[in-house]
Amino acid sequence: MTVLDLPATAPRTRRTLSRRASFWTAAAVAGISLWTSAAPTTTYPLYAETWHLTPAATTAIFAVYPVVLVVFLLVFGQLSDYIGRRATMLYGVGAMLAGVLLFAVAPSVGWVYAGRALIGAGVGLALTPATAAAVELSARGKEAKASSITTAATAAGLALATIIGGGLIEYAPAPLHLDFWVLLAVIAVVFAAVWRMPRHLKDEAQGRWRPRPVTVAKGIRLLYLASALAVTAAYAFGSVFLALGAEVVRDLVGTGNLFVIGVLLAIFSIATGITAIAARRFRASRLVPVGGVLTLVDLVLLELAATQHSVPFFVATTIVGGTAYGLLFSGGLGLITTHAPAHHRGGTVAAVYLVAYIMQGSIALVLGLVATAAGLSTALLLGVTVIGTLALLVIVAAGLLAASNRGPAKEA
Numbered sequence: 001m002t003v004l005d006l007p008a009t010a011p012r013t014r015r016t017l018s019r020r021a022s023f024w025t026a027a028a029v030a031g032i033s034l035w036t037s038a039a040p041t042t043t044y045p046l047y048a049e050t051w052h053l054t055p056a057a058t059t060a061i062f063a064v065y066p067v068v069l070v071v072f073l074l075v076f077g078q079l080s081d082y083i084g085r086r087a088t089m090l091y092g093v094g095a096m097l098a099g100v101l102l103f104a105v106a107p108s109v110g111w112v113y114a115g116r117a118l119i120g121a122g123v124g125l126a127l128t129p130a131t132a133a134a135v136e137l138s139a140r141g142k143e144a145k146a147s148s149i150t151t152a153a154t155a156a157g158l159a160l161a162t163i164i165g166g167g168l169i170e171y172a173p174a175p176l177h178l179d180f181w182v183l184l185a186v187i188a189v190v191f192a193a194v195w196r197m198p199r200h201l202k203d204e205a206q207g208r209w210r211p212r213p214v215t216v217a218k219g220i221r222l223l224y225l226a227s228a229l230a231v232t233a234a235y236a237f238g239s240v241f242l243a244l245g246a247e248v249v250r251d252l253v254g255t256g257n258l259f260v261i262g263v264l265l266a267i268f269s270i271a272t273g274i275t276a277i278a279a280r281r282f283r284a285s286r287l288v289p290v291g292g293v294l295t296l297v298d299l300v301l302l303e304l305a306a307t308q309h310s311v312p313f314f315v316a317t318t319i320v321g322g323t324a325y326g327l328l329f330s331g332g333l334g335l336i337t338t339h340a341p342a343h344h345r346g347g348t349v350a351a352v353y354l355v356a357y358i359m360q361g362s363i364a365l366v367l368g369l370v371a372t373a374a375g376l377s378t379a380l381l382l383g384v385t386v387i388g389t390l391a392l393l394v395i396v397a398a399g400l401l402a403a404s405n406r407g408p409a410k411e412a
């Protein structure tokens with residue numbers, strides 16, 4: 001199915017982006033989605049100090065995002081298969097714009113919760129069509145490259161969130177608000193680029209959109225299982241850094257400088273991006289089990305960093321963890337985007353994100369409650385146990401996939 005109208009010679013009534021520029025715009029939407037979702041990461045300690053919030057309250061701010069996002073994936077997960085990638089991304093980026101605006105002017109924690117909900121809605125609408133559009137706009141036979149670039153874009157978004165956020169909070173005026181005004185300007189630029197993307201060519205066989213359950217075609221369900229587990233394991237590990245990362249660095253590593261905290265957290269994202277670009281030469285089915293093994297190794301490093309209060313161990317944790325995240329996320333997306341039916345690609349990708357965000361939100365909220373009741377070290381131990389279990393399941397699923405006649409190695 002042709003998803004985006006990209007005529008080579010037909011006259012245009014408005015200036016539209018080229019196929020290549022549209023590809024990078026879709027990647028930018030994925031990146032801005034993760035930047036927006038992670039923007040409050042370095043602000044959580046400041047919120048806690050200013051508004052006297054407990055760890056449970058700060059992780060609840062984080063958890064509002066995946067909860068709302070999951071609802072939107074459930075209801076609108078297949079929307080872009082009907083109204084088009086561009087239109088759905090416009091709705092999503094617009095919602096992110098409104099959510100960040102609430103953060104930028106927030107006088108109290110209630111505004112933050114409302115902004116977080118809008119961000120969840122925006123990412124729920126924008127990330128799936130951005131992922132699908134990047135695959136559909138890539139050159140023929142380069143779908144795996146599209147998944148790697150999407151992963152790198154999301155990693156860049158996470159890195160910018162922690163570095164820019166930490167730097168502005170630490171050294172610029174208006175620490176609760178300025179970084180969100182900067183992000184607001186960036187989102188506005190991305191929105192303008194999406195507006196100029198070519199319009200969608202509808203597949204009339206799809207019919208009119210209506211809310212319906214997210215489904216997965218029978219022939220790719222083992223692929224879906226491996227993909228969903230891989231992305232879920234990556235997101236679960238990422239939730240530790242997004243929900244508790246700033247507190248981990250401040251309390252266990254021993255620094256209160258938010259710019260330093262942001263840079264240390266950004267190492268994770270930088271390693272993710274480098275890994276995604278380097279791994280694009282390999283089959284997704286090979287990336288996933290290696291990512292699972294590295295996740296287990298990294299959990300040991302995380303415990304050592306926490307118990308030894310060691311900056312070197314924490315840096316090693318972020319590098320190995322970012323590498324594992326890059327392999328799991330890029331490999332998981334590659335498995336499903338290259339094998340999902342074209343006319344249901346948006347819905348199938350949404351089904352992967354749905355499972356991942358349900359687990360991410362649940363883990364973040366539970367860890368916050370445990371940290372409040374029993375301390376940060378106990379919460380980290382619980383997180384290590386849950387993520388380790390997911391990593392083992394990823395390895396098992398990858399083994400089953402390799403042995404199956406439906407495995408990508410035999411389809412490729």
